[in-house]
Amino acid sequence: MKEYWHSVDLEKEKCNGCTICLRRCPTEAIRIRDGKAKIIKERCIDCGECIRVCPYHAKKAFADDLSSIEKYKFKIALVSLPLYGQFKLNKDINRVFNCFYELGFDMVYDVAFAADIATSLQSDILKNNSTKPLIATLCPAIIRLIQIRFPSLIDHIINIESPMEIAARLAKEKASKEYCLNINDIGAFYMTQCPAKITSIKKPLGIKKSYVDGAIPIKSIYTKLIKIYDEVKKDDKIQQASGDGIGWARVGGQSFSLDMDKYLAVDGIENVINVLEEIELGKLNNIDFFEGYACVTGCVGGPLNVENPFVAKNRIRQLSQKYGKRSLEKEDVNKLIKDVDIEWTEEIEPLSILKLDQNIEKAIEKMELIEKIDKQLPGIDCGCCGAPNCHAMAEDVVKGTACLEDCIVMLRKKADK
Amino acid sequence: MDEKEKNTGIKLEYEIIKDDFSRAGEASSNIKRVLRQLGIDSSVIRKTAIATYEAEINVVIHSEGGKMVVNIEPDKIEITAKDNGPGIKDIDQAMQKGFSTASQKVRELGFGAGMGLPNMKRSCDEFYIESEFGKGTTVKMIFKL
The missing domain is CATH 1.10.15.40 (Electron transport complex subunit B, putative Fe-S cluster)
Structure with a gap:
């Protein structure tokens, strides 16, 4: 078994040994020893709850900073779904995406568009399925939670890649073709909303190696983007997702994009645990699809975002309406993904750490x-x-x-x- | 050593209260947690959880309250659900899929589909039921490990 690595870390000098994170951790992964919090790494699922609740800001996530992109000849920014919800609606999101060129990136790729692709693939899987309910893979913390606490539900997990991975593969393929680059010279960086995404890059589940090379927290680049916004000169068409794809940033967005009728969309780790208990008891066999998120409101509620989760969630809803429903044609999807793998190659194993x-x-x-x-x-x-x-x-x-x-x-x- | 071997078992007991739907499921999630810590195979845990949940619900809906006792030994899990009445008139009929004496009110809550006993029987390796009308019912289930 792979050694477990997790991205949530403690800044010891800031911790005063209070018991707030201790009580809130959903997997009982924290102990206070010698007056400081200590994370039991095997138990941590990187949900980020402790980062959110720590009054002393002593919890942080291991992430990359902007300087780490310099290791690569060609730099790709993967603009994440929650990024859509971080800016006032009078700001043009395509212009925000163009700001990434000023930060040193050579290509900017819209992850929400990969969510459009994922919608199409998931809808096929849901059509030909007898396991009920199928569980969405978007939130990596929930997958870890299932490995630890609900191993009998592993078979319910949809085994295709997340929009982040699909975007990384498509962007890298595009870059290597258009600029005749060696794939090793291309670095793809995800603008992350949460520590769980960072872990899923460093220690992926379902695949051997992630196509993403690093993760930069949204909150560490936010002010830079705001400062550049008025001066940015480039005006490439980067935004290409439909309202459906953008909607994946909030709880319920996947089910909406899939036109699901019998679904459950649950946010907040404790709520997710309660519903998974019921699924395990077979009480929810009439449900076709379950999407669960560790964070309240979904990915826009991730602890590395800037905006209030509820404000951001509402913006996502408005943007979804603005960009509208537009399903991709099956042929186009097949053409797009013909050279990239989007299915998992590795089994998800139960973790018997308890x-x-x-x-x-x-x-x-x-x-x-x-x-x-x-x-x-x-x-x-x-x-x-x-x-x-x-x-x-x-x-x-x-x-x-x-x-x-x-x-x-x-x-x-x-x-x- | 011989004497010790006899003692290798753990006993858990849960009180089940009549008509208390809000607490129904507590015993089964607790048992699930214990089994997980004991390193029991997840498919067995799931079956045990389903069966104990059904047993719990049955006691809540149909009886005057009762008790669930779980004995876990290295080679088997034994679950006994014993209630304080009213007992089952016709056990063969009660074991049929879809048969239920549940009231309309209970059915509206989504219970009483007549699958409780059949589901319990299907989930476990050995199933025993005893009932005396007017007195009470005892269900015993064994899961081999």
């Missing part, structure tokens, strides 16, 4: 011990011990990564005796 022991008898013993310790603990889930709740604390004690006296209530009891 397992207590390889040996089931030992695992049962440990579980009994956990239940016993859990009963002794106060059950107030205060987080003072450094674990997110008393049950997680009991697990840590059994695993040997914490001791009972870390619990201040237990310590007090002991002192009173």
